[in-house]
Amino acid sequence: MKEIHPIIEELLKKRGVSGEEEIREFLSEKPQKTYDPFLLPDLEAGVDFILQAVQDQKKICIYGDYDADGITSVSILMEFLRNLTERIEFYIPSRFDEGYGLNMEAVKKIRAGGADVLLTVDCGSVSFEEVELAKELGMEVLVTDHHSITDVRADCLLINPKRADSAYPFDGLAGCGVAFKLAQGIQKKAGLPKAALNRTLDLVALGTIADIVPLLDENRTLVKHGIRIIASGLRPGLAALIEKISFDREKLSSDNISYGIAPHLNAAGRIGDASVAAWLMLVREPNKISQYTDQLITCNQQRKKLQEQAFDLCKELIEEHLSERKFPIVYAEEVHEGIAGIVAGKLKEQYERPVILLTPFGEYLKGTGRSVPGVHLYQLLKSHEELFLRFGGHESACGFTMEKTNFPILEQVLEADMEQALREDPDLFQQTPLPDMALEGNQVTLDLAESLDCLAPFGSKNPKPLFLLERAVLSRQQPMGDGRHIRFLAACGDGYGVECVLFNRAKDYESMIYGDQPVDLTGTVDFQEWRGKKSVRFTVGSMV
Known part of the structure; x- marks a missing residue:
């Protein structure tokens, strides 16, 4: 077996992959x-x-x-x-x-x-x-x-x-x-x-x-x-x-x-x-x-447009009427049923709590739910299955059909469930994922970025590794596009600078990005290729 990058070896160990045979199988191209x-x-x-x-x-x-x-x-x-x-x-x-x-x-x-x-x-x-x-x-x-x-x-x-x-x-x-x-x-x-x-x-x-x-x-x-x-x-x-x-x-x-x-x-x-x-x-x-x-391309373009409109509408409804809810259930008559699940997922990410989106379905209501880690949505709804005509799903996503008269009852019982769950675990909605390991600036290299590819394909139960850059001082800020994205340089404690990019959340972190205090950055080590030349970058997911 060819030599493995020491950081890859450490990551495999943390993910429970050990022993030469198991490591070889995990990393094998075939x-x-x-x-x-x-x-x-x-x-x-x-x-x-x-x-x-x-x-x-x-x-x-x-x-x-x-x-x-x-x-x-x-x-x-x-x-x-x-x-x-x-x-x-x-x-x-x-x-x-x-x-x-x-x-x-x-x-x-x-x-x-x-x-x-x-x-x-x-x-x-x-x-x-x-x-x-x-x-x-x-x-x-x-x-x-x-x-x-x-x-x-x-x-x-x-x-x-x-x-x-x-x-x-x-x-x-x-x-x-x-x-x-x-x-x-x-x-x-x-x-x-x-x-x-x-x-x-x-x-x-x-x-x-x-x-x-x-x-x-x-x-x-x-x-x-x-x-x-x-x-x-x-x-x-x-x-x-x-x-x-x-x-x-x-x-x-x-x-x-x-x-x-x-x-x-x-x-x-x-x-x-x-x-x-x-x-x-x-x-x-x-x-x-x-x-x-x-x-298919036309359908996907329509889906994107409908999704954006529905997300904005539901955000408005939550902020006007449901901002204090631990488990918001949004009734949105105008939302296209085909994109309800995606919108529920986006709302879940935005508000960092489980969300159900209800749309009309003839004389009934159709519900689509998405949940955060730590809240088993299927078990939660299963405990109230008498409210549903049809019901199914799993830990993080569920769908159901119910009588319109059961809507207020569902709101009441799920809100009570969430309040109880938060009393037992006040940090339940703190979703920030923990980094796999901390890196010094000099460890963020093209060699590491390319080596990480051997852990792919990434997805459920095998996410892209998250790294922590501690107490970084930010400079050379360059907003991109409409200001939602930004590039900057992170000077790390060991004196090495790391090129960083943050997508979609530049405005959320604006005070930290332009502040004079060191910040902790959590993200992934990636490489980009332009005109045949590769370079390493740190893609920031969150900062504190």
Whole structure:
């Protein structure tokens, strides 16, 4: 194993990665950590079921969610199963008319369209009633999912690493990861070429990063190999989208996927029809690729505009009526339902507390919540589930539908919950992340910035390392753009100067940036490349 930068070694140790073999696997360009798909509950029976359906020439309908994980999950199985059958279609529900997960009307429509087999991806674990209806109508059902099972389980074959009886060693797969493991099982049993399976890893990487599941363990293997396939340009629709949004696919990072590609896939379901994004991943005709790419870019532009307007409106509502609330619940009739989740997330970051955004949904209300670290939103709302008609989510994000009359009750109980939680932990809302380690100015080098890349892909449970520059004196301040960003030089205690940049929050820290007192800077060590020349910079996240 080649020599590792001592700071990288220290960071790995702090993240629980130790021992030569474990370090080698974590840093490898071609990691090997993966598990036998047949360890997943019902996977072997699911593989046999699909192969029998293909042999019997039954029509299969893949049913997925309208987010990037659902879209990539649908695309993986559509592409892979086409190696076995042409009697296959997919269905992605409308966010606006149908909502998340299986629904009764969709099940009826799918059966009326001639489907014999309903195969879900990224949803369905607790869709007991919908699965029963599908069976009554004469369909056979296989559910693949990765969400927590906290309600009555669907009575059918159910592949989910979070099942209580699962023997699978890793429960952090995204929906697309579970779909891939089903495809892997089919490939092994049917004797299909591995290339048919591996060419879908680009979609697994997209969906896994977009769904913010832990980028550790088997996910790290899937994503690293998937990013290599993206770089090869094997999928023409994805390559066209990457080129159109001005990314270099050969240098694509997890951040590029999170903040560039995934929002375009999600925008299809937020603004229009998520099927457009799935078709872009599947088609090969240049005219269709161009058409679908343009549609996604237009949807994302509309999404950005709506998001900005909605955020400003909700900020105004909070500051006028809810500024003292520990858990603001914002009712915003004018907010486009498709961007409610993003806006709730932005409000959560702005006010450093959990936020729910309510929008009208026919005669009901639809709620979208986002939470801060330390407040388990799913458990909190689960304790009041009698208030909801439909409800689901996880630790940091939840969605629900409820009667309008329950709105004031929900406000009251969640505010009381938060007040109690803050009595028990007054620092609950202090979100400033702790740095991984402190650096001297002379340690902020291009060599370190480039070495840190070996810890990528960064994301959930494997964030970009945060460093602390203590008691830095700031000078050479240069505002950028409209004044929201700024560059400056930080003179550190050891006498070395570090070039710094702060994005979006220059006005928040204005007094410290231009003050004469030393400040502590927390941020990341990065490099930028301009005309073939690389330079190191410290990207500031916060300062005190």
